[in-house]
Amino acid sequence: MNKILITGHQNPDTDTITSAISFSYLQNTLGKNTEAVALGTPNEETQFALDYFKIHAPRVISSASDETNEIILVDHNEFQQSVSDIEELTILAVIDHHRIANFHTSFPLYYRAEPVGCTQTIILKIYKENSIEIPPAIAGLMLSGIISDTLLFKSPTCTQDDINAAYELAKIAGIEVEKYGLDLLKAGTNLSNKSAEELISLDAKSFEVNGKKIRVAQVNTIDYDDVFLKKNSIETAISNQINQEGYDLFLLVVTNVLDSDSKILAKGNASQTAEKAFGVQLDNGEAFLKGVVSRKKQIIPQITEALS
């Protein structure tokens, strides 16, 4: 029997990489033969967490059917965010906290989604249901996923379940949440060595709504100028991607993790959708979105609505 691969989404973030690792550890402890893989290399925030807890980054793949026919998805379900040959594989399980779309199977499966801030919060519940002990390093990675996805509990996606899970995991990992959390978030805001192309691809997801191709990239910062002083080259990089991939709307969301606000840059022939979605006026493609930090809860549903 081949190994079951466990993967998060493309352009992996901390939750997606660490969820593959923690769910693989859980499944292997239950007697399954699984391997955590990733659809890209860790970003600097994720690498900070992996280094801190001395865990290797998962092997990077882009397709899976040459080595297995069984896969488990964590932190995503939409096929366009997954391995390129997802339609050829049997999806055994999904653990996720996103909307469900562009997803289907021929067979019944294990699907566990909850409207919480982080996949790890759900995985912790499954650990408990199966009475499996969590090693401190795994607990540290799980905590990192929660801090990252909830911006240290400040995102509107954060629930009491996430906060409880984080403090429970911190105890197992022997970590002081606030101090470690700020260090982790700051590690992900170092954009100085990133090219414009890298910057708009770091954490970007594609969606299709009513036949429109949407790309939403998000970067965290502690100073908007780190991004907007490079606006010209970023606009060129975005235009190139629009031409290559046929996006109708490319939205770059620059989130200040200290203030919990965002500035957006909208490009593409459907860029006025952003004005409708957020009730703002674009100024040279830019707008300030007060209190907006969550792509999942404050960006995607509003764009979906504006296009429906």
Add this chain to the structure above:
Amino acid sequence: MNKILITGHQNPDTDTITSAISFSYLQNTLGKNTEAVALGTPNEETQFALDYFKIHAPRVISSASDETNEIILVDHNEFQQSVSDIEELTILAVIDHHRIANFHTSFPLYYRAEPVGCTQTIILKIYKENSIEIPPAIAGLMLSGIISDTLLFKSPTCTQDDINAAYELAKIAGIEVEKYGLDLLKAGTNLSNKSAEELISLDAKSFEVNGKKIRVAQVNTIDYDDVFLKKNSIETAISNQINQEGYDLFLLVVTNVLDSDSKILAKGNASQTAEKAFGVQLDNGEAFLKGVVSRKKQIIPQITEALS
């Protein structure tokens, strides 16, 4: 705030009706304001269970947006099997044990699916996770759902989880599983007072595969002749439905609950799909399928495959 409605699928069977009831009781105990409803009246098997445990049948609806904007789906997820205005509602949760298809949401939700034989097996787990006591009558209905969906543990969809759940629920309900189980299944095989139209609509589900409209009706019996002696009028009823609804394939699956085999009747311009799907030769539209009892595991995936 409006009531949250909880519903199973169209052409309700015992699992779908009783799951709406047991999940509504669970949610209300947790402080939610929910009502179990149904997309049709109970069949004779379900009515037997409701009478036995002295629980009223849920109110019948076909659409929901005139009275609520929030719904919970049990025992199904495919939109064409749900309320007619499902696209206008917010789906708060899904508890199911089927494949996922023709399903999507704009927002994250609670989705709990497991590849087990019955929705009630999953609902029992959620009762336990929330430490909620199950009243004997509710336990009896949950047991009835498991017996019905697994054909008293004989279906290939039945898992050890279902068997364990059934005996645990039987203890709470004070029921002897085998005796009650046979009585329940037999109550569902009384086809003598059914018209051909009723017979092909009792437990029928629609699917779309590669643009083809498929309808699969299933009836339980203890004697194939109860159905096939009426073949002429059944064929007329099927042809009428094909003409009205534009089905490419209408499959009637007649399952002998004592022998655990089935005889099928295939009609429609794609009826040869059944030959390919099951590796059989149709004789006047009929074929015997040895050991086949599960639409979900032994019919739908094979037809999906044959049409792909």
